[in-house]
Amino acid sequence: MKTLGPLLFALTFALLLPACGPLECTPENCSNGCCTAENECIRYRDDTTCGPNGGACEDCADGNVCHLGTKQCIPGVMRTRVQPLEASIVSFEPPDDEEWDSDGSPPDVVVEMRCPSAPELSRTPESTSFHPIWSTGGCEVITSNLLKNPLELAVIDVDPFTLDDTIGTINYQVTPEDLNLGWVELSIPETVISLYIDLSHTYSEQ
Numbered sequence: 001m002k003t004l005g006p007l008l009f010a011l012t013f014a015l016l017l018p019a020c021g022p023l024e025c026t027p028e029n030c031s032n033g034c035c036t037a038e039n040e041c042i043r044y045r046d047d048t049t050c051g052p053n054g055g056a057c058e059d060c061a062d063g064n065v066c067h068l069g070t071k072q073c074i075p076g077v078m079r080t081r082v083q084p085l086e087a088s089i090v091s092f093e094p095p096d097d098e099e100w101d102s103d104g105s106p107p108d109v110v111v112e113m114r115c116p117s118a119p120e121l122s123r124t125p126e127s128t129s130f131h132p133i134w135s136t137g138g139c140e141v142i143t144s145n146l147l148k149n150p151l152e153l154a155v156i157d158v159d160p161f162t163l164d165d166t167i168g169t170i171n172y173q174v175t176p177e178d179l180n181l182g183w184v185e186l187s188i189p190e191t192v193i194s195l196y197i198d199l200s201h202t203y204s205e206q
């Protein structure tokens with residue numbers, strides 16, 4: 001009788017498992033992710049869940065990072081360049097629907113960013129348009145910092161003779177999904193319809 005308890009427990013467990021256990025994670029049902037030991041399919045890799053499509057996820061060792069291209073742990077440091085590329089600004093300034101500039105010309109748009117652990121504010125050049133574009137003036141930071149603290153962004157209309165108009169501000173916490181996609185699209189209620197930010201990664205030994 002002594003063994004009946006554990007036996008019953010094992011039997012019950014064996015009967016319950018197929019009913020409530022997780023589905024098995026396989027290369028077939030996880031072709032765009034890696035499988036954890038808990039049979040979870042992880043599509044957006046990070047340093048703690050890194051592995052090839054359809055393969056097993058692994059936790060990268062200290063001093064290693066997950067290369068988001070090859071999806072393998074490699075020794076070294078990962079950095080991400082955060083670069084605003086384009087935006088779409090509403091035609092009139094709320095709440096009174098005034099012109100952004102008194103002569104009716106489009107706003108002269110600059111994006112200022114405080115990036116986690118970056119020593120100074122980054123700032124794009126002016127782009128005079130309701131659909132401004134930029135290719136410089138971003139920041140480059142160690143990627144792990146980007147996942148710990150939010151980006152602080154301000155979209156500004158530069159005005160030469162008066163105080164600049166703040167078009168909008170937003171704090172945004174970058175996610176592993178954003179890093180895997182390589183971009184993020186933000187919006188700021190009432191003024192910035194969209195703000196597209198490129199996230200490109202580099203890997204180096206230190």
Ligand SMILES: [Ca+2]
Pocket residue numbers: 100101102157158159164165
């Ligand atoms: Ca203005």
Ligand SMILES: [Ca+2]
Pocket residue numbers: 100101106107108157158159160
């Ligand atoms: Ca202006």
